[in-house]
Amino acid sequence: MTTPTWDPTQYLRHADHRARPFTDLLARVPDLPGDPPLIADLGCGPGNMTAVLAARWPTARITGYDNSAEMLDKAQVEYAGLTSGGGHLDFAHADVRTWAPSQPYDLIVSNATLQWVPGHVERFADWIAGLAPGGTFAFQVPGNFDSPSHRLMRELAESMGLAGTLRHDDAVLAPQAYLAALADLGCEVDAWETTYVHLLQGRDPVLDWVEGTGLRPVLTALAGDPPAREEFMGAYRAALREAYPAGPHGTPFPFRRIFAVARRAR
Template structure:
C-alpha cells in the first residue's frame, strides 16, 4: 500500500481533530513526565498534547515517513520516530500513551491493549479513540464495489483489509483484568459534507486507501466512480443540500493504579 497523503488527510483537519480533543479532555492527568502520541500522523494530535502537557517529554510515533515529515515541519524541535506500534517497545515507561484514530489499523487487540497498558508508569493512562464504522454505508459500499469482477482479482478479500474493532465490553474486560480503572464510551459524529464527492474525498484519505491502492491506475477511476454512485444513493441531500456522514467512534481511557 502506498504511503499516507498528509495533504489529503488534512483537508478535514478540524473534523478529524475534534475527537482527538474530546479524548484528551477525558484524560485524568494534571501532568505527565513522558507522553507518546501513537500514530501521530501530521502532528495535529501531537500539538494538542504539547499544549496540554507543556513540561512533558512528548514524542510522536508513526509508520508513515510522509506523515512524519509533515509533523516535523509543523512542530520543529519535537521528536518524531518511525516505528510500528504493533512491535514498539520503549526503554522507559510513559505517563500517557495516547492514540487517536490509529489502532484500528493494528491487528491483535487482545494482546496489543494489555501490552500497551504494561508500558505505563504507575498512575499512567492509556487513551485511545478508534473509528467503529465498518458497518456504515460508506464502508459497506467499499467492500461491495471491491467484490465486483473487475476489481476482486486485484483487491482480494475485502473483509480482510481491516479487522473490526472489539466490543465496548471486550475492551473494558481486557483492561480491567490488568487492574485498570476504565472509562469507555461510544459516540456517533454527524459530519455535514457538501456532496457525495466530498464524502469520497473524506474516506479516500483513510478507509478507502487499502482498496484503491491495490488497483492499477486504469481501474482506479472506475472503482471510484462506482463507489461515488453508491455513496450518492445512500447519503441523500438534507434540507440545506448537505450530506450527513455518520461516523461512529469508540473511546477508551484506562488508568493504571499509582
C-alpha cells in the same frame, strides 16, 4: 489487508471534523503523574493532533510515532521542536504492531490508528506495563465498519477481485470488550461510544473524506492500474451519492467512534 500509502494533504482536508474525537478523548484523561510528563502518541499521522497534546501539557516531552514516511515528514516540518511551556515535541518511525515502551510513560495515546492493527488488544499488556504508576493509556477508533461508506467499499472491492484489501467490521471491538480487556490488566477504565453527525460540504464530500483514510488500501492496490482505479471510483462515487444524499445545508455523515481511557494503579 493492503498496507496503504498516505497523503497528508488529503487526510487534513477534514481536519476540523477529525479533531473532535481526539479532544473529546483527552477531556477524559486524568492528571498525569510525571513532572514533566512523558507522552507517546502512537500513529501520530501528520502531527496536528500531537500538537494538541503539547497545548494540553506544555511542559511534556512528547514523541509521535508513525510508520508512514510521508506523514512523519509533514509532522517534523510543521510541529517538531520546543513547546510553549519548555517541553519538547519530536517524531520517530515505529510500527505500532511491535512498538514497546523503552521507559515509563505517563500517557500513551492513540488516535484513529488501532483499527489498522489486527489483534491490537494483544498489545495492551505491554503498553500498560510501560506506564508509570498512575499513568494512562487512552485511545479512540472508528466504529463505522458496517456503515454504508465501508460496506459499499468492501463490496465493490470484492467484485473487482480485491478481496482482502480492506478491513471488515471486526477491525475494532465493542466498548464493553475493551473495558473488559483493560480491566483484566488491573486498570480503572472509562469506555464509551459516540456517533457524530458531521455536516460535510462540497461535491462528493463522503468520497473526499474516505480518500484520506479508509479508501487508502484500495487506492494503493490500484495505483498501477489507472483504468481499474477510474472504474472503481466511478462506481463508488455513485453508490455514496445514493447512500449519503446531500441536504439543503450539506451532506450529513454519521460516524461512530469508540473510546477507552485506562489508568494504571499507583
